[in-house]
Amino acid sequence: MRRVFLIITLLFLVTGCSSIKPKVYSKIDNTNKEYLSVHYPITNNKVFDDKVSNYVENKYKTYKKNFPSSTENEFNVDFKYKLIDDRYDSLLLKIFYTAPTMAHPVVDGEAFNYDRKEKKFLTLGDIIPKDKFSYLTSQIKQELLKKHSDCIFKEELDLLLGSSFEKYSFFTFDNEKLYIYFHPYDVAAGYCGILEVAIDLKSLSPLITFDSFEESVLEPVISKNSRVIDPTKPVIAFTFDDGPSNYTIEIANVLKNYNGSGTFFVVGNKVNFYKNDLRTLVENGNEIGNHSFNHQWMSRMSAKEFKDQIDKTQEKVKEATGVLPTRIRPTYGSMNDLIRKNTNLTVSMWNVDPKDWKYKDAKTIAKRILSKASDGKVVLLHDTHYRSLEALKIVLPELAKSGYQFVTLSELDEIELIRKNSSKAS
Ligand code: ZN
Secondary structure, eight states: OHHHHHHHHHHHHHGGGGGGEEEEEEEEEESSSSSEEEEEOOOOHHHHHHHHHHHHHHHHHHHHHHHOOOOOOEOOOOOEEEEEETTTTEEEEEEEEEEETSOOEEEEEEEEEEETTTTTTOOOOSSOOGGGHHHHHHHHHHHHHHHTTTTTTTHHHHHHOOSSGGGGGEEEEEEEEEEEOOOOSSBBBBOSSSSEEEESSGGOOOOOOOOOOOOOOOOOOOOOOOOOOTSSSOOOEEEEEOOOOHHHHHHHHHHHTTOOOEEEEGGGGGGGGHHHHHHHHHHTTTTEEEOOOOOOGGGGSSSHHHHHHHHHHHHHHHHHSOOOOOEOOOOOGGHHHHHHHTTTSOOOOOOOOTTTOOOOOHHHHHHHHHHHHHEEEEEEETTTTTTHHHHHHHHHHHHTTTOOOOOOOHHHHHHHHHHHHHHHHO
16 A cells, blocks of 8 residues: 555656546445445545545435434445546535435535646636626526426525525536536425536636647447357356446456456446546457446436436447447346336346455355356456456356356357257257
């Protein structure tokens, strides 16, 4: 750990702060009597990162204090983040938690905006001139009524929108837009959650100017994999949930050593941090599936929330690789009619679960896989655990010795079809 810190410090000294690429903190865990999924960016700027992690920690403490552990509890942190011109960090954090004793889930959030050059957090007054405030308020009002008229407190709206800049600390921005947010009950009924309105930044004569850059559109990836799978020999599909992570590529490389590929069910809010890794996956013939945007418990969502989670992840994967996933895997393995009825994607489960989230030792995981492995099986692993990578290194040579081919879920379907047709023909 100290070595890692030293390397990071050296990098910092050599390159200056701004060029270290932001990373993503990711924790998905349901071993501790609750369903926990926490994601937020790490910018390598201590002031900013501490503020963010302290905010999340405090929210978690409040939740833990108010709701005793229960296997039905869920705590989720999602985010929207942009680093603009290598100078401005703009982050929206969204907290969601629920427990069986609660009538409604708690939805909360905060925004953090930071200027790396001036080394300070930004207020709205740093971005928009004061004389634009009444115009901004009128735009916000118009947008709220247009987008959220079903739940806005219409009569009190003028009063609630107020007349001072301090009112609006909950905002983010990018080179084009200013996004103003409202907590539940600020200006609307609580069930509408956090409201967002987007205002064209140019119309507000911003005090900061941006380098005009356009985000490059990536060329779609073409798979270079042209391997042939022999349907007369055994096949097995390894699938990986909760990534991408720092181990994803290494896992894919282990499979590649045996001329194999796998299926990776990714969490959408992490995709931007691993664009190149996802492209390498596709290039090497691996399949990418959809595992929600923020790993909230899918089967408990409303249909609208569910579709939104799926669509946002489809979009991110398409942006990064040019390929649209054709499969989803429900979070926490929990299936219901909501999922079945509200997606055209193939819902893909598994039939070998070595429980790599529970067993912390690669040998145990490997043993559990090998004891259940047989032709046509689908194995569930998580590419967020180093031990799962180590387990694969034990398992693959063993299975390869017995003639196994390591295939994606789509290849498995194809093989099954070929076998069915050839058995009909014979
Ligand atoms: Zn998962």
